[in-house]
Amino acid sequence: MNDGYELQRTDAKGEGVFATRSFRLGETVMVGVIDRELDQNHSHASQVDEKRFVLHGGLVPKVNHSCEPNCGIHLNVSGAHDLIARWPISAGQEITFDYAMRNYSVNHFAAHCRCGTPRCRDRITGWKGLPAERKADYHGFIAPYLIEIDHQLAATSTDVTGRGSELP
Secondary structure, three states, rough: OOOOEEEEEOOOOOOEEEEEOOOOOOOOEEEOEEEEEEHHHOOOOEEEEOOOOEEEOOOOHEEEEEOOOOOOEOOOOOEEEEEEEEOEOOOOEEEOOHHOOOOOOOOOOOOOOOOOOOOOOOOOOHHHHHOHHHHHHHHHHHHHHHHHHHHHEEEEEOOOOOOOOOOO
């Protein structure tokens, strides 16, 4: 069965997932399925709520990070991440998403980012490390719990005088 994508070798990143057909803006590119729960965050972990991490099955864990991704995240009814086209994707293009679209913190990639895009931020970071402009660019294509965590942290960082305080 051809789902519209396949695993291929890449020159700079080892393996990657590539489109075997075209996808329209907003079309579901890959359907996420949770393989198992994890005890902690790690390089292939997907955060699915504030304190829960899972490992996706299938090829979702093989999709590479990009600082200028062609896919975003939507949670499906099982709580897994579906990858949704942020713009049209042509057959032969690598399918990518920004790992910050799913994980609040990413501390597992010490080396420099290798996405090679004009908007590369040089490091693979989590949602908390993104500038406000980038967060706004991703509106509608991120896991909703990331916004909830931002709101919770903003509420706890404001003291009774209404002034913000430093977060740890």
